[in-house]
Each structure stands twice: as structure tokens, then as C-alpha cells.
Amino acid sequence: MGIELHDYQTTLKSRVSLSGIGVHSGKPVTIHFSPADPDSGVVLQRIDSAGTGREIRALVSEIGGTDFCTALGDPAGDHVATVEHLMAALSSLGIDNVLIEIDGGEVPIMDGSAMAFVEAFDSVGIEVQPLKRRFIRILKPVRLEAGGSWAEFRPYDGTRFEIEIDFESKAIGRQFFAADIDPDMFRREIARARTFGFMKDVERLWAAGYALGSSLENSVVIGEDNNVINMEGLRYPNEFVRHKMLDAMGDLALAGARFIGCFRSYRGGHRLNAAALRSLLSDRSAFQIVETSHRERGRSVEMIAVNAPVYAPWAI
Template identity: 55%
Template sequence: MIIYQQTIKARADFTGVGVHTGKPISLSLVPAEMDSGIRFRVTSACGEARTIAAVSSNVPATDLATIVGSLDGAHVSTVEHLMAALYAMNIDNVVIEIDGSEVPIMDGCSERFVEAIERVGLEQQSAKRSYIRVLKPVRVETAAGWAEFVPHYGTRFEVEIDFASQAIGRQVFAGELTPALFKSELSRARTFGFMKDVERLWASGHALGSSLENSVVIGDDDRVINPDGLRYADEFVRHKTLDAIGDQSLAGSRILGCYRSYKGGHKLNALALQALLRDSTAYDMIELPARRRDIVRHSPLIAAVAAPAYGPQTL
């Protein structure tokens, strides 16, 4: 595990479109000072800039994407794929400069963000990294599924989905989160949706940038209609795991624990994180020792969760 905080060595630039708005967007990752965390710097059309910390207290309730900021002010939506890449690649501090209200969808996953991070490289900083260590099980349930954090020395995800669609069915993914695992097993897993839902989404002004180039689409005959098929036989659960990583990154610190979910999505991911951070007996804050000695402990975070991040269960 990483002892010291990290940022990137150089700027990385991206262009693309928003999956919901369909509008062109430019985004850049910029090195940041230690202890500054992940921050979005949003520039409006009139040139006004606002900085938004990528933490759960800045996540409003919404039905269509994970958003940071305020729905009646500056905000950025569909942040989960980028946040998953930063979290998995062990980046603690970075400024995300963006000229729109949505992170570009790229090809529907985290692959291009990972490639750019590897290209520019990482820089170790002198401040130690703080971890959120899960001390006891914390579980939330809905009518459809459940999610929980349990103690574990490491960062592990165990995700299970179960769709009525025969193209998806029941799938399970489990693994310890490392940069290598994320790159090879998760980063290329794309967002997905059903053709039967497209007209409804378009009518509501959403999914305007969605296409077969950035989404896996299941047709009316319950088959994947993408000409090139799937990147993994179980690409659907791998993408759900990618989303879970991005949603848990909004804790603001790396979580030492195992996150499990059944029939989950953005809503359950956010509810579980909310439940964990609101219970000061469920976790503590620690720093890992540079040499063999006792772990440094800190007081738990003040509950930093506002409304849960309600995101789409498919797109």
C-alpha cells in the first residue's frame, strides 16, 4: 500500500462529448500540491471559474449521473469513470480543469484516463496519505439489493449483479484493487443500456451523446448489438465494479476495507458510503508507518455526506 501522497508529473489533456448533453468538452488533469485532494475547476461560458472538491459532501441527489457541485450552480456530472481511474491509479492530489458541466464519456470507460496517467507518470509527495479503515460491518438495503463495507486489510470490491435480460443475467466480480488489476480487468469495461430505454432518455434530454462507440447496447431481441461485441464475457459486472470504485472515491481518502454489493448501482454505492461516514464507530483514520512501528491513528472524519449520488443503473 502507498505511504505517501501522489500527484501526476505533468498535465494531461482530453477532448470528447458528454454522454447526456452530447456537447463537446475539454478536460485537463493538472498536478496539485499535497493535501489538496481532487478538485474540479469549472470554467463557465463567460469565463468565470469555480473550484469544487470531489467529495461526498458536494454530491447532490440526482437521478441520472454522479454529480459534484450544486444543481442550481456550478457542477460537473458523470464523474465516476474519471474518479475511478484516479482512485485506482493511486492519485491523491490533482486539479481537473473542465469547460463544461459533464466529464467527456470518451469510449464509455476509464481506459483513456489510465493511459494518460501512465504516460505522464506519478510524482511522490512528502505528506503521508490518510486511509479510512473500516472497523465493523456497515450495511444498507433496498427492496432490490444491498451493499456493505466490512473490515479488510486492503481495498477490495465484491460486486454481483442479476438482470432479467438473458444478455446479462447473473455475474460476479471480486478482486483486490491495484493499478494493475484495474488496468487489465476493469478499465476497459464500458457503460451499458437498453435500446428500449433510448427514446425515453432522448425525450427527457438525456443520453444525447450515447452511441455504439461509447456504450454497450442491448437490443429489443435481448442481444448485444455492438458490431464488435463485448470486451469481456462479463463486461457488465466489471463496469458496475468500475462505477463502484468511482463512487467510493468520493470518500476523500482511500478506504481500507471490502465493499460488497448485490444488484447495486450508484444509488446503493452512495447510500453505503453515507452510512459508513455517518457512524464514527465504524471506521478510523490512519497513516501507514514508513518503518515498522505502530500505525498512526486520527479521529474519524466529521460526517461529510450530504445527499446520496443517485446515478443511472444502466447508462
Template identity: 55%
Template sequence: MSIGLLGFQTTISNAVSLSGTGVHSGKQVSITFTPAEADAGIVFQRVDGRNVVSEFKAVSSQVGNTDLCTVLGFSPLKSIATIEHVMAAIYALGVDNLVVEVHGAEMPIMDGSSAPFIDAIEQVGLKVLAVKRRYIRVLKPVRVESGSSWSEFLPYDGTRFEVEIDFDCPLIGRQSWKGDLTAATFKKELSRARTFGFMRDVERLWASGHALGSSLENSVVISDDDTVINVEGLRYTDEFVRHKTLDAVGDLSLAGAPFLGRYRSYRGGHKMNALALKALLDDTSAYEVVETSSVRQRTAVRELIAVSGGEFAPWSA
């Protein structure tokens, strides 16, 4: 099933829970995915006991810090961090409506990839709702640059990612991943790619209160002599760029609806992904909101029709 080519909105069939360690806090975190009604979108709730501390719709206007991860909210006491791996799984599987209840300040890192969240959603399955899905179709190029880094959206008949990284590290170097995004492609080629980091950065991150839960169980760690410390090695020979692509999928899901277009980036990351998405949604001539004109499960892009954004407005607060 292609991303954005299912005619009707979905949610999950039943609630499902997971628990693990927060990669930055080092604390135990539990989350529960709960079904939601059509047009609810993806909603995150930070919960303390039985009380909801804060609630955020997973849209770009709610994104705060993007330095080390993607954070919803602007106050540490209410925000929810490290949502990108969860959102990548939700987006890739075509889940439109969902409540994510979080008992903690960040999502559990699990094994550092999206695979555990894919497994949890597939365990309960999806439910198709009787409301048409809407999409954001890119109409013209939109590009942002920062130093040697850049990201851009381009018109495309489908949903495509082309991500390139370039590290001053012999083990990583210059890598790229290109492909049309489907649930099957994401599961096979991207979902198991883990977050990664360098040993030389660990003490600095610890001193700033970050990466307290990072370990060889949830991160690929590169030593000072440019070798992978993890005993099992890499899951893919180019796992680094695959994880950067996974992050981009999660970050761009914050458009609030599947996008139809091509996303390209060079030396990007959470911040560049967020800037590119903001630039696209700020330019109302660069996209249109569309939905299917057919009731069939799969539809060609030519069968998409423009509609008024109305209350949908995934890019508004």
C-alpha cells in the same frame, strides 16, 4: 502497487488534456488534469472561457444527483456530471491531489470506460509528495438496503470489491466480480469495461434530455431481442458487472481518501454506492483515519497507525 499501500501522497508530474463528447449533453467537452499540492485532494473546476463557474472537492458531501451518473453540485448551472469513470482511474492509480478543469457541464464519456483516463495519467506519470497519505479503515460492518438491493462495508486487510448484478435480461442475468483492488488489477480487469444500456430506454432518455451523446462508440447497446448491437461485441464476457464495479470504484473514491475494507453490493448502482458511503462516514465508530508509520514505499496494514482526522475530514463539506 496496491491501492492505499503507498506511504506518501502523490500528484501528476505534468498537466495533460483530453476532449470528447458528453454522454448526456451530446456537446464537446475538454478537460485538463493539473498537478496539485499535498492535502489539496481531488478538485473539479467548471470553467467557462477563463472564468471558474464552480469548484468542488471530490467528496461525498458534494454529491448531488445519482440517478443516471454521479454529479458534483446541486445546481445544473454549476454542477459537473458523470465524474465516476474519471474518479475510478484517479483512485486506482493512487493519485491523491489533482485539479480537473472541465470546459463544460460533464466529463467526456470517451469510449465509455476509464481506459482513456488511465492512459492520460500514465502518459505524464506520478510525482510523490513529502506528506504521508491517510486512509479510512473500516472497523465494523455498515449496510444499507433498498428493496432487493443492498450494499455494505466490512473490515478487511486491504481494499476489496465484491459486486453482483442481477438483470431480467438473458444476455446479462446474474454476474459477479470479486477481487482485491490494485492498479494492475483495475487496468487489466476493469478499466476497459464500458457503460451499457437498452435500446428500449433510448427514447425515454432522449425525451428527458439525457443520453444525447450516447452512441455505439461509447456504450454497449442491448437490442430489444437481447443481443449486443455493437459490431465488435463485448470486451469481456461479463463486461456488464465489470463496468458496475468500475462505477463503484469511482463512487467510493468520494470518501476523500483510500479506504481499507471490503465493499459488497447486490443490484447496486450510483445511488446505493452513495448511500453506503454516507452511512459509513456518518458513523464515526465504523471507521478510523490512519496513516503509515513506516517510510517504506509498501507497508503492511499492521503498520498503519490511527491519527486524528483534524482538517483532513474528507467527509465534511
């Protein structure tokens, strides 16, 4: 039986780079993606004069902030912000190990979606590595409530997200989107969904040091009249909830391994996603680390429990 892509760890076949601006900092930034060894995970490294070159692992234990985006590292020192779209692309395409060098403190926003990252990774291809991939299998429900919002993990035979949002704005309202995730589905249904915001919030965000690089080129903007002001309109009728799913996928990719289970949320965001992930990983009875095992005679596949890798975030 040949190697199956979903069974084994992967990395990129060669180096690829992207340049853009940070949606919050407004500063230009270039990011380089290079192949990495098996079991190294996703590692970020600042290469500008403001960084010391400290490696920051893309794990929930490294989350340093969840205000308007997910930031890894020390907010007062070496850190990389707005990692969620990039992490969603890496996780959904099945890229386990990669070294990411970045010459600024924020991942470039590109067009506000994950599509530029998908296209960059597709342009160089994915290489299968000789070590088995590990998964986090959800064994029992874990639920977290915060005010009128909630998030939960549930057992499920696959990787599924069920996201619901509820905004007072008539341009958004209440939207629900659910999907079983695989690379083709992600490319087609989620990767192109853009970040969004309200014109009425712009001055407040600017005063707080956020959204300095936001524009109609990288965000869906809702005007004072509750209409989308982008000339091209929406990419999907329910682009808003699809983008919230993209964010959730990126935040949960910081578990360090893919889920076998279902994540559900209502009125969620980066802070709730991170808190729910921490809540799950702090309860060792709620999940199990597994990998595939093939039975040659019947060619059946089962998941078997394994020891966790040394970089595992469930050691938080």
C-alpha cells in the same frame, strides 16, 4: 528505507488534457488535469462561460445528483456530471491531488470506460509528494438495504470490491465479480469495461434529457432481441458486472481517501453507492483514519490512527 508509492501522497508530474463529448449532454468538452499541492485532494473547476469558476471538491458532501450518473455541485448552477469513471481511475492509480479544469458540465465519456483517463495519466507519470497518505480503515460492518438491493462495508486487510448484478435481460442475467484492487489489476481487469444500456430505453432517456451523446462508440447497447448489437462484441465475458464495479469504485472514491476494507453490493447503482458511503461516514465508530508507520528494525509496517485533513468528507 526509501519512499514507497503507497505510503505517500501523489500528484501528476505535468499537465495533460483530453477532449470528447458528454454521454448525457451530447456536447463537446475538454478537460485539463494539472499537478496540485499535497492535501489539496481532487478539485474540479468549471472554466466555461456557464460556470462561475467555483471550485468543487470531489467529495461525497458535494454530490448533487445520482440519476444515471454521479454529479457534483449544484444541479441548477455550477456542477460537473458523470465523474465516476474519472474518479475510479484517479483512485485506483493512487493519484491523490489534482486540479481538474473543465469547459463544460460533464466529464467526457470517451469510449465509455476509464481507459482513456488511465492512458492520459500514465503518459505524464505520477510524482510522489512528501506527506503521508491517509486511509479509511473499516472497523465494523455497515449495511444499507433499499428494496431488493443492498450494499455493505466490512473490515478487510486490503481494498476489495465484491459486486453482483441481476438483470432480467438474457444478455446480462446474474453476474458476480470480486477483486482486490491495485493499479495493475485495475488497468488489466476493470478499466476497459464500458457503460451499457438498452435500446428500448433510448426514447425515454432522450425525453428526460439523458443519453444524448450515447452511441455504439461509447456504450455497450443491448437490442430488442436481448443481444449485444456492437459489432466488436464484449471486451470481457462479464463486462457488465465489471463496469458496475468501475462505477462503484468511482463513487466510493468520493470518500476523499482510499479504503482498507471490503465493499459488497447486490443490484447496486450510483444512488445506493452514495447512500452507503454517507451511512458509513456518518458513523464514526465504523471507521478510523490511518496512515502507515514503518518499524525500521524489523522493517514491518503498521497502520496508526491520525487526525483527519481539513477537507475530509466525514465532517458531513
